[in-house]
Amino acid sequence: MDMEQAPSPAVPVTAAPRWAVRAAHLTALVVLPSGLWRVALVLGHPAGYTEAGFVPFETFGAKVWMLALSVLCELAALLTIGLVRPWGEVVPRWIPLIGGRAVRPMAAVVPAAVGAVALTLMWANVPWWWTYPHEDMTSTGNLVVGVLYQPLVLWGPLTAAVTLSYHRRRRAARGRDQVG
Incomplete structure (x- = not known):
């Protein structure tokens, strides 16, 4: 047996x-509205800010930060799909050094669970967008941003549900493998 690549599980993980598949895909979608809003800021649209409030977003550093944040959030959300796809069980062969190796369940479950908890705690206070209007935004802009950020409240719980499903499926497969 080749020591560099772990074999695929003897007993395949159930689908x-x-x-869970729908929840994983929905995770990527709930992150999209806020990311698109930030991209609008990067492209020079005030996106609900007053003229004076928009000035800080016109710097190169702010634009890089907002674009990077949008891309990183979307990539993190897309990783949830790995919990319902084969690449969440075996690393795709095209990935250098680790391609073709079996994914250890806890290597996926622990970061996903920690992320789910962190996201749930972080976005639990999203209603502040409606309660405490941002002084540099128009009232309509404040409402629009609140609506665009509100789906992020679902990000943590969706990730948690998909993570739990992944853990249960992988644990059941491991149990079948040990019995067989």
Whole structure:
């Protein structure tokens, strides 16, 4: 047996339930509205800010930060899809050094669970957008931003549900493998 690549599990992991697949894809979608809003700022649209409030977003550093934040958030959300796809069980062969190796379940479960908890705690206070209007935004802009950021409240719980499903499927497969 080749020591550089771990074999695929002897007993295949059962397919993810339909609800988990939908939840994983929904995770990527709930991050999209806020990211698109930040991209609008990067492209020079005030996106609800007053003229004076928009000035800080016109710097190169602010634009790089907002674009990077949008891309990183979307990539992190897309990783949730790995919990319902084969690449969440075996690393794709095209990835250098680790391609073709089996994914250890806890290597996916622990970061996903920590992320789910962190996201849930972070976005639990999203209603502040409606309660405490940002002084550099128009009232309409404040409402629009609140609406665009509100889906992020679902990011943590969706990730947690998909992570739990992944953990249960991988644990059941490991149990079948040990019995067989």
